[in-house]
Amino acid sequence: MNRLPSLDLRVGDAERARAESLLQDAYCVGRLDEVELDQRLGMVMTAQTRRDLNASVAGLPARMPVAPGTAPRHPQATGLGAVAHFSALFTWIFGPLAAYAAATPGTPARREAAKAFNFQVITALVAVVVAVVGGMLLPEAAMEVIMPLGWVGWLVLTVMGGARALSGQRFINPVTAIIPLKVLDPDR
Structure with a gap:
């Protein structure tokens, strides 16, 4: 079985804060509803290892997409x-x-x-x-x-x-x- 040793490392407050931020951003753009946000935040707070923390953000994109309407749709728009x-x-x-x-x-x-x-x-x-x-x-x-x-x-x-x-x-x-x-x- 191929297990990455880093997944068994313990997580600290900085990693938890980053995961919280990702979840809150996903909630703000509508990718999570309130119930799922609460469940995932609970997972973040109780996470002991990177594996636990990764499970709390599973299914979310690594980087949040740019909000629609921030860039011009047509370069010729004036x-x-x-x-x-x-x-x-x-x-x-x-x-x-x-x-x-x-x-x-x-x-x-x-x-x-x-x-x-x-x-x-x-x-x-x-x-x-x-x-x-x-x-x-x-x-x-x-x-x-x-x-x-x-x-x-x-x-x-x-x-x-x-x-x-x-x-x-x-x-x-x-x-x-x-x-x-x-x-x-x-x-x-």
């Missing part, structure tokens, strides 16, 4: 890019322009700020053209439907752009895909 998109709701082109100026060239934040700025410029131009041309050629009832739909579309696409920038997911705005006007270059 708070400044999201601010650029969302700021357009209140500042029109000025928020995205300020974010573009503040971002370092070549970063995802700068790319998102340029995309937000370009989208706002395009939608402003489209709104003016639709209002002028539609006002002359379409009946008033049609314009009362078209303009609110345009505003809702602008709102939805602005929020989607910000949400995608915040999560680091790629987003190709359909308006900028159809009208490829680039006042600010997203690749610079």
Whole structure:
């Protein structure tokens, strides 16, 4: 029989404290319920040898995993890019322009700020053209439907752009895909 002599060594307070800490950490992250924590802590307190102490922490990982949400899920996630998109709701082109100026060239934040700025410029131009041309050629009832739909579309696409920038997911705005006007270059 192959027995490790170290398992028969007696344990001291330092080893017990470490085992207690492991059990408490496991309880905090939900790997143990209260009853099992009490049972295992009782085993720690009465442990005489390393074998007894090992039995109290059996089934727990040697190292606790990193808590979810501590590291970004997507390396391209950018708070400044999201601010650029969302700021357009209140500042029109000025928020995205300020974010573009503040971002370092070549970063995802700068790319998102340029995309937000370009989208706002395009939608402003489209709104003016639709209002002028539609006002002359379409009946008033049609314009009362078209303009609110345009505003809702602008709102939805602005929020989607910000949400995608915040999560680091790629987003190709359909308006900028159809009208490829680039006042600010997203690749610079």
